[in-house]
Amino acid sequence: MADFEFDEKLSPKDNLDRFFGHLATDYGPLAELLRDNFETLIQSLDGGDRNKARKSFHQKVVKILDAPPPNEKGA
Amino acid sequence: MRYFLTKLRIEGFRGINNDGTPLELRFKTDAINSVFAPNGLGKSSIFDALCYAIRGGIPKLDGLPAAEKANDYYCNRFHSTGIAVIHLTFTPDQAGPDVVIQIQRTRDGRRTVTSPSGEKDPEAFLQTLNEDFALLDYSTFAHFIEDSPLDRGRSFSSLLGMARLSQARQVLKMLADGRNLESDFGLSSLKTEKSLTTQDIANALRDARLARQKLLGIQPTEPMDADAVALAGTAALTQVPLIAPYLKDKTLLTADYEAIQKALREADDSKGHEQLATILNNITLLESLAPTADESKEIAALRRHITSRDNALAKTRGPLTKAMYEGVQAVLGSDEWTDDDRCPACESTPSTPPKELVAARLAQYDEVSKHQQEVVAEWSAATSPKRFTKLEHAEPLGVPQEERRFPALDAQFRTQTPTHEDVRAFSDKLQSLDAARENIAKKLAEERDRLRKDLPASLVTLTEQVQSAKDLRDALKELTSQQQKEATLDYKIRRRELWKNFVDIALATFQLADSQFSKTRAASLKTSYQGMFASIVAHGQIVPSLQQSGTTEDLQFRLDEFFGKRDFSATPLLSESYRNAAGLAIFLSAALESSAAPRFIVLDDVTSSFDAGHQFQLMELLRVQVGIPENPSGLQVILLSHDGLLEKYFDRLSNTKGWHHYKLQGLPPTGSVLTQAQGPNRLRDDAERFLKAGQIKQGEPLIRQYLEFKLIQIITRVRIPVPLDFAIRDSNRVVSNSLEAIEYASRLHEKAGDLILDDVQRKAINSVHAPALLANWVAHYETGSSSSLASHVLLSVLKSIDEFADCFCYSCSCDGSPRRRYYKSLSAKACDC
Numbered sequence: 001m002a003d004f005e006f007d008e009k010l011s012p013k014d015n016l017d018r019f020f021g022h023l024a025t026d027y028g029p030l031a032e033l034l035r036d037n038f039e040t041l042i043q044s045l046d047g048g049d050r051n052k053a054r055k056s057f058h059q060k061v062v063k064i065l066d067a068p069p070p071n072e073k074g075a
Numbered sequence: 076m077r078y079f080l081t082k083l084r085i086e087g088f089r090g091i092n093n094d095g096t097p098l099e100l101r102f103k104t105d106a107i108n109s110v111f112a113p114n115g116l117g118k119s120s121i122f123d124a125l126c127y128a129i130r131g132g133i134p135k136l137d138g139l140p141a142a143e144k145a146n147d148y149y150c151n152r153f154h155s156t157g158i159a160v161i162h163l164t165f166t167p168d169q170a171g172p173d174v175v176i177q178i179q180r181t182r183d184g185r186r187t188v189t190s191p192s193g194e195k196d197p198e199a200f201l202q203t204l205n206e207d208f209a210l211l212d213y214s215t216f217a218h219f220i221e222d223s224p225l226d227r228g229r230s231f232s233s234l235l236g237m238a239r240l241s242q243a244r245q246v247l248k249m250l251a252d253g254r255n256l257e258s259d260f261g262l263s264s265l266k267t268e269k270s271l272t273t274q275d276i277a278n279a280l281r282d283a284r285l286a287r288q289k290l291l292g293i294q295p296t297e298p299m300d301a302d303a304v305a306l307a308g309t310a311a312l313t314q315v316p317l318i319a320p321y322l323k324d325k326t327l328l329t330a331d332y333e334a335i336q337k338a339l340r341e342a343d344d345s346k347g348h349e350q351l352a353t354i355l356n357n358i359t360l361l362e363s364l365a366p367t368a369d370e371s372k373e374i375a376a377l378r379r380h381i382t383s384r385d386n387a388l389a390k391t392r393g394p395l396t397k398a399m400y401e402g403v404q405a406v407l408g409s410d411e412w413t414d415d416d417r418c419p420a421c422e423s424t425p426s427t428p429p430k431e432l433v434a435a436r437l438a439q440y441d442e443v444s445k446h447q448q449e450v451v452a453e454w455s456a457a458t459s460p461k462r463f464t465k466l467e468h469a470e471p472l473g474v475p476q477e478e479r480r481f482p483a484l485d486a487q488f489r490t491q492t493p494t495h496e497d498v499r500a501f502s503d504k505l506q507s508l509d510a511a512r513e514n515i516a517k518k519l520a521e522e523r524d525r526l527r528k529d530l531p532a533s534l535v536t537l538t539e540q541v542q543s544a545k546d547l548r549d550a551l552k553e554l555t556s557q558q559q560k561e562a563t564l565d566y567k568i569r570r571r572e573l574w575k576n577f578v579d580i581a582l583a584t585f586q587l588a589d590s591q592f593s594k595t596r597a598a599s600l601k602t603s604y605q606g607m608f609a610s611i612v613a614h615g616q617i618v619p620s621l622q623q624s625g626t627t628e629d630l631q632f633r634l635d636e637f638f639g640k641r642d643f644s645a646t647p648l649l650s651e652s653y654r655n656a657a658g659l660a661i662f663l664s665a666a667l668e669s670s671a672a673p674r675f676i677v678l679d680d681v682t683s684s685f686d687a688g689h690q691f692q693l694m695e696l697l698r699v700q701v702g703i704p705e706n707p708s709g710l711q712v713i714l715l716s717h718d719g720l721l722e723k724y725f726d727r728l729s730n731t732k733g734w735h736h737y738k739l740q741g742l743p744p745t746g747s748v749l750t751q752a753q754g755p756n757r758l759r760d761d762a763e764r765f766l767k768a769g770q771i772k773q774g775e776p777l778i779r780q781y782l783e784f785k786l787i788q789i790i791t792r793v794r795i796p797v798p799l800d801f802a803i804r805d806s807n808r809v810v811s812n813s814l815e816a817i818e819y820a821s822r823l824h825e826k827a828g829d830l831i832l833d834d835v836q837r838k839a840i841n842s843v844h845a846p847a848l849l850a851n852w853v854a855h856y857e858t859g860s861s862s863s864l865a866s867h868v869l870l871s872v873l874k875s876i877d878e879f880a881d882c883f884c885y886s887c888s889c890d891g892s893p894r895r896r897y898y899k900s901l902s903a904k905a906c907d908c
Binding site: 003004005006008012013015016019022023026027030031034038041042045050054055057058059061062065066068 | 236237238239240242243245246249250255256259260566567570571573574577578580581584585587588589591592595596
């Protein structure tokens, strides 16, 4: 995977968006899955039940991983 | 857009009661703003109010154990409604309207945020102001320095406005944690299942090869092509006239073998054929139960894991001690225990911190658990236990239900603590079952050979062919089924490993980028905070430095230089005040660097650990480098302090351009807290109103504030000299100290013959007002017995205060209309009137 750097001129949120965009070049659907659930996982760090949030996310991941995709590569 | 904090109004919050008369502070955008209050006069409540308004909570309350019911301490307990109201006005640093936000909190903890100025989402607006540097107290930067490198690194990220990146890193670490993936994805279970399936495939293949040899005469060593074998088997059966009709439109795999066997029975009316079929069936079954793997290796592996577990167990001190360590660990991790160096169980202070000690002891128990899990995994993946149970259930062996050992052994290995004795019992019984299997198989083979001789050769051949075809069908079906299962498991494992690989790469990529980013940001601040530190400590012999460790979040607090020597750990070398100076310098430099929404910094008692010299250096740093107006691109600085020495500094600067100062007065938490600038008339009017209504308790504190205000006003306006320690004397004696200063100065001028006061004024002061104030009020409230005074007495005190102050005024008509005006000094008027 190519190198990635954060941009000082951008906000943390924009930098995170760039990071997910970078991941998507090699891991499209997986990066999208992570990005779409990332906010919930971050919120679970403060006060929320992080284990519950993680397990719930991993259940989603397993469901998607086990469904046979049309093209397995990168998905 | 960035914002200044220009107005703060508080009522009913923490120590600020101010029922009906909110405390109001106005802060200038082009000046350093200082607020001084002696201890217990509501200064911390101002900082708490800002914390609650902007951050939604007060750290020192939120950190209390649940039993302390922190929620009960937000609202003032003496306020008539019990509702706290905080009113904030923010002014943009560019053209634009003010944003006014009101935060209300009820006693039951309900928070309501509204915007009288019409801000669409006032809570979101407050969140944009929630930057770490905006509200800074002593404990924040002291903790920053004392924290672990990991916590310091996270705090630093947050300080630089990169908290979200730090949180993102924590999420990625959580997702990439192998233990989490293992438990959530059940990867080992899938791998164990796959390993068992592979074994089942090997067994099915062996059975298929044996049946193929019997039916088609092909050597077991020849490769197995299931489709080709099925075709060849079908062809072979079709050659037999008796069977051929049953294979019309069918194959070896789909033929109805019960119908074929029935046809065979009908062709031979003796019982020999049926007996032969049963024997052949049993022989096939017993052949399939022969060992396929080197089971001695499995037994040896079980013994090895049990030995490792027993060795680990010998290092521990038993389950009761484990429970004790877990209890101690729980206490150490809770809010109930704050001394990390002391053990809560024995109250001693060991050389190794109790947390580390307990973690090391519990790790020994984890080691036991790990080896026990290895035993279970080995038992689950081994083929011998499965063969064991099949042997016990095999009909030809005839093991009675009550003699079957497998259920007990399986429970022992999976859920209990198996011993070497259990392994031996399992191994011995398996050998015994195997011996029985071989013995019975031998007897069945002899019986089969006898029947072969007795029965017609063609019928024997036919029976054996049909049995072999049936065995081949079963084996091929089993082979196909297990191969499909293996493919499914393999797919699931590969998919999970693909995800694991993805999150590993995501974390590694993020960590590399984040650490590089943090290093760059830290480096950009380095010159600034090192310069500020040198300014506070007033020399350059010590140079602090924050250093990142590899790609981790850890941030080390080091010294680049220490009196000519290089590279030391800072914490053991620096005194508390120097450590705090470094922490403060880091926070201030980050605040100056920031372009986030708050363009203000509120500093609460940040000089606590500094001596007078360092306090002065810090104030000068704030005034010259940090604050507007000396630094036009700097911040609006708001200082809260209870320090008597600093009060002098504030007093000196309060009349200069670029400095705006408040002093708080009052009697919190029951009475009101007001500033001198909030107007004496309001104090007086409120006091009068309360007293006329007979509300002595509410009126008394206001009289005191009013009297203090008027006396200080006389001293300031008439330029009466006071002793050097005037400001730092007991705050309860402000009135008598002031009266004393006024009296001494008057006497001095009288003796010098230049006292400007007229005779009436002199007589009124000495004979009427001063004695009345001292007798009726000062003597009572300074001894804490003022509550015995009646309201009419207190109303006369108010009158005396005004008349006493008027003794230092004269009639002036300079601007056309007559007014009372303070003398310029005790020896001169302020004009020529």
